Amino acid sequence: MRLFRRLSSIVPRQRTISSVESNAAEFRRRAIFALCFIFFCFSLLAVRFVWLQVIRHNQYSSQAENNRSVTIPSQPSRGLILDRNGIILARNYWAYSLEITPSKTEEKLSTLIERLSRVIPISATDQKRFKRLLAESKRFDPIPIRLDLTESEMAMFLVNKWQFPGVELASREFRQYPFGSLGAHLLGYMGRISEADEKRIEQDGLEEQYRGAYNIGKVGIERTYENDLRGTVGKSLLEVTAGGRPIRYLASAPSVPGKNLTLSIDVNLQKVAEHAFGGNNGALIAIDPATGEILAFVSKPTYDPNLFLNGIDYETWNSLNTSPRKPLLNRAMRGIYPIGSTYKPFMALAGLESGVITPSTTINDQGVYELGGHKFRDASKVHKGILNLRRSITVSSDVYYYKLAHDLGAEKIHDFMEPWGFGQLTGIDLLGEQKGVLPNAEWKMKQFHKPWLAGDTISLGIGQGYNAFTLLQLSHAVATLANRGVSLQPHLVKAIFDPATQKTQPVTSSYRKVMPASRKNIEFIIDAMTTVTREGTAAGAFRGAPYVAAGKTGTAQVVGIAQGQKYNAAALAKAHRDHGLFISFAPAASPRIAMAVLVENGGWGAGSAAPIARTVLDYWLLGRNSLGLPPPAYLQKPAGPASSSKEAQQ
Numbered sequence: 001m002r003l004f005r006r007l008s009s010i011v012p013r014q015r016t017i018s019s020v021e022s023n024a025a026e027f028r029r030r031a032i033f034a035l036c037f038i039f040f041c042f043s044l045l046a047v048r049f050v051w052l053q054v055i056r057h058n059q060y061s062s063q064a065e066n067n068r069s070v071t072i073p074s075q076p077s078r079g080l081i082l083d084r085n086g087i088i089l090a091r092n093y094w095a096y097s098l099e100i101t102p103s104k105t106e107e108k109l110s111t112l113i114e115r116l117s118r119v120i121p122i123s124a125t126d127q128k129r130f131k132r133l134l135a136e137s138k139r140f141d142p143i144p145i146r147l148d149l150t151e152s153e154m155a156m157f158l159v160n161k162w163q164f165p166g167v168e169l170a171s172r173e174f175r176q177y178p179f180g181s182l183g184a185h186l187l188g189y190m191g192r193i194s195e196a197d198e199k200r201i202e203q204d205g206l207e208e209q210y211r212g213a214y215n216i217g218k219v220g221i222e223r224t225y226e227n228d229l230r231g232t233v234g235k236s237l238l239e240v241t242a243g244g245r246p247i248r249y250l251a252s253a254p255s256v257p258g259k260n261l262t263l264s265i266d267v268n269l270q271k272v273a274e275h276a277f278g279g280n281n282g283a284l285i286a287i288d289p290a291t292g293e294i295l296a297f298v299s300k301p302t303y304d305p306n307l308f309l310n311g312i313d314y315e316t317w318n319s320l321n322t323s324p325r326k327p328l329l330n331r332a333m334r335g336i337y338p339i340g341s342t343y344k345p346f347m348a349l350a351g352l353e354s355g356v357i358t359p360s361t362t363i364n365d366q367g368v369y370e371l372g373g374h375k376f377r378d379a380s381k382v383h384k385g386i387l388n389l390r391r392s393i394t395v396s397s398d399v400y401y402y403k404l405a406h407d408l409g410a411e412k413i414h415d416f417m418e419p420w421g422f423g424q425l426t427g428i429d430l431l432g433e434q435k436g437v438l439p440n441a442e443w444k445m446k447q448f449h450k451p452w453l454a455g456d457t458i459s460l461g462i463g464q465g466y467n468a469f470t471l472l473q474l475s476h477a478v479a480t481l482a483n484r485g486v487s488l489q490p491h492l493v494k495a496i497f498d499p500a501t502q503k504t505q506p507v508t509s510s511y512r513k514v515m516p517a518s519r520k521n522i523e524f525i526i527d528a529m530t531t532v533t534r535e536g537t538a539a540g541a542f543r544g545a546p547y548v549a550a551g552k553t554g555t556a557q558v559v560g561i562a563q564g565q566k567y568n569a570a571a572l573a574k575a576h577r578d579h580g581l582f583i584s585f586a587p588a589a590s591p592r593i594a595m596a597v598l599v600e601n602g603g604w605g606a607g608s609a610a611p612i613a614r615t616v617l618d619y620w621l622l623g624r625n626s627l628g629l630p631p632p633a634y635l636q637k638p639a640g641p642a643s644s645s646k647e648a649q650q
Contacts, residue, residue: 073212076231077173079258081187081221083267084293084494085633090187090222092173096149098157099142102134104166109134113145116167119160120153122146129311133192142170147310174309175215181304183270185330186263186297186430186492188220189305191312209233218308219330221261221492224431228496231258260497264293268629269620273298275627276615280608281600283331285475285490286616289585289594292479292488292509294428296595296616299335301327333433333472337598340554340605341396342474342583343463345481345525347404348389350416352521356407359524362388369402369458376402376458379555393528394536396553398462405461410452413460414440419515420477421487422469427510429491436473439466464557474583475596482550482585482594485515485522526550530588538582541610547621550588551613553605554581577601580608586617593620 081090098120105112113122113130122145130145145167149157154169161167175190193201193216201210210216211233217226234255273284273296284298303320320328329335351357365384369376378384378398392400405413418424423438437443441452444466459465472490480487489509496505529550533542537553556579580602585594595613602608618624623631630636 073208074234074255075173075212076233076255077257078175078231079229080260081229082260082262083265083270084263085266086262087267088178089183089263089265089267090175090177093176094171094173095147096154097144097170097172098146098149099144099168099170100130101142101166101168106165112164112167116145116164120146120149120157125313128313132314133311142168144170144310147174172214176309177305179267180306181302182267182274183265183297184220184302184305185299185332186220186265187305188222188224189218189308190215190222191218191308215309219432220430221263224429225261225493228261229258232256257499259499261493262495262497263492264288264291264295264494265297265492266295266620266632268625269296269616269632270298271627271629272619272625273612273616274300274302276612277599280602281325281331282598282602282609283335283471284595284597284612284616285332285472286593286595286620287475287479287490289479289483289488289591292490293494294490294492295593295620297332297492299329299331301325303327330432331471331598331600333428333430333470335598336434336436336468336470337579338465338467338556339463339469339474340556340579340581341398341401341462342552342554342581342596342605343467344393344396344401344461345529345552345583346417346420346422346477347401347408347413347461348393348528349481349517349521349525350408350413351389351404352524353416353517354408354412357389357404359389362386363392363400363403365392365397365399367399369399369406371402371406371455371458374455379462379557390524390528390531393525393552394531396532396537401461402458403461405457405459406454408457410440410457410460413457414438419487419513420480421473422467422477424473426472426476427489428472429493429507433472434470436470437466437468463554471596471598474581475594478583478585478596479594480515481522481526482591484519485517487511487513487515526588533584537606538584538610541606541614545614545617547586547617548588549584549586549617550591551582551584551610553610554583555579555603555605556581558601578603580605582606582609582613584610584613584617586621593617 078092080088080092082088098116100109100112102109113127116122126146130143133143146153149169157164157167157169177184177187177189192214193210197216201207201216209230209232213233217223217229222229232255235253269286273286277284277298277300280300282298282300284296285294286296287294307316348357351361352359363386365378365387367378367381367383376398380396380398384395384397384399387395387397387400389400391397417438423436425433425435439456439460444450444452444456456465460467476487476490479490489511491507491509493507495507497503498505529552530548532538532553533545533549533551538551542549542551558576558578578601580599582597582605583595584597585591593616595616597609597612599605599608599612615625619629620632623635
């Protein structure tokens with residue numbers, strides 16, 4: 001019994017020990033699990049800490065900084081554009097405008113504008129411009145409703161400002177073209193940044209440079225030299241409260257003004273040239289053949305670029321865009337035309353260089369050239385008789401050049417004219433230059449899927465047929481001829497001044513090419529062209545000129561005339577009448593100026609285009625003009641007017 005009791009007392013004690021050990025093991029498991037869970041949680045926190053403080057540090061640091069600071073862009077002053085004598089062609093001015101931010105207004109915009117117009121005059125044009133800009137802008141962008149406020153208008157608004165939440169006065173820099181429509185096609189204009197502009201800015205990675213900007217160069221010099229004219233945007237870093245109220249400036253970087261451009265254009269020569277066209281449509285480009293600098297760049301009719309600066313209204317835009325006279329078309333480098341008989345001096349040079357003709361090559365011009373039963377007639381309907389090469393240029397014989405074209409063939413004509421720039425881009429420092437057409441058999445097959453015919457070649461000799469060139473190409477070729485076969489890139493910008501460095505960078509032609517033509521043959525052609533202005537087709541326009549000018553008239557057919565019919569300008573609509581052309585350079589021995597003139601539908605070039613050229617030459621070489629303008633700067637040198645006049649005539 002006693003043994004049994006002892007055994008029975010030992011068993012519960014063992015059970016108790018086993019239970020304690022089991023509980024301890026369970027505790028240990030739970031403690032380990034808890035520690036692992038805590039370690040896991042701290043690991044998550046550590047990973048999150050590394051993610052926030054290391055990997056994404058820059059992003060969240062920037063966001064935190066933005067919560068207490070804001071960057072305000074400061075747009076730079078745009079560079080000036082000046083003519084070769086320092087006369088300002090495009091400038092800036094500061095003015096106050098009244099602007100509405102749609103996101104800050106609670107009432108309808110129409111109601112707000114109506115109430116605002118009772119305080120500040122707002123015209124129908126202002127409202128139309130506002131609606132158009134509203135459609136193009138974001139809700140948070142301020143949009144001008146009135147521009148160029150007077151002091152009294154500003155004072156009136158400030159007194160009543162509390163009535164117009166979301167309406168603010170803003171001081172802005174505006175572009176201005178003081179000469180209005182003068183030289184508009186070369187200067188171009190600025191306009192509101194469009195979606196297409198935004199895409200281009202984004203592609204170029206220039207978003208920061210256009211923060212806070214509203215306008216951008218659209219065409220002409222303003223567009224081509226946008227990166228130079230724009231300048232570098234400045235920045236101001238402000239500390240702000242949670243409500244957005246500025247407390248203090250933290251840092252700032254001033255804006256850098258844009259570069260000033262000095263053009264090769266002479267503004268007074270440009271005035272004389274544009275005035276000489278009167279009411280005619282056309283174009284003129286005058287070049288200094290020794291440098292490639294463009295002295296005058298005319299496209300008529302023209303337009304006022306100031307209309308575009310703050311958003312042109314629909315009616316004005318529609319009238320410009322739909323006008324049959326096409327004032328927005330840059331005829332000087334985008335219009336493509338047959339160039340008529342102004343092609344003949346180059347054809348004559350091609351004949352001499354190829355050996356197909358010599359200066360003594362003679363034909364009997366009976367007013368018609370016949371090929372394969374088809375008669376190609378002289379436009380003048382005059383039998384010019386026995387002609388050598390010089391005389392063919394003097395009297396502008398079509399028949400001589402019909403035969404020359406046939407003897408040369410289309411391929412030789414093409415290969416000779418190509419280096420002279422016909423049908424090629426000149427590389428002028430303006431965007432949008434057209435290439436034109438210098439035809440041959442390969443071109444025709446690609447264009448029309450038809451073979452070249454012998455009859456296609458004949459009209460090429462007189463600058464007609466498939467020939468289609470820009471006036472820029474023609475003036476470039478004339479300048480190359482005047483420069484005795486040395487071709488220089490035509491350019492409009494003469495120098496670039498950087499206000500940041502206070503240095504001026506001259507701009508010269510980027511290429512210099514020597515034409516594959518002998519000096520002897522070039523001099524012969526130039527001498528023959530001087531007979532045009534002394535005794536030939538342009539003698540009337542140059543009668544009494546105290547200088548010797550080389551020239552060539554041209555008349556280009558616009559619509560075809562059926563065989564056997566006569567051309568009758570009076571019976572045709574003006575848009576179907578012939579174009580008048582003239583090329584010239586002077587003084588012939590040492591040219592200071594070379595040019596090409598086109599008068600659309602002006603008829604005979606001697607009557608329409610040559611007088612314009614004479615007017616331009618008289619001003620540039622002698623200082624003569626009917627506008628009361630001073631003579632060109634180089635004629636005002638201390639050497640005196642007598643010696644200068646003598647120098648110009650040589």
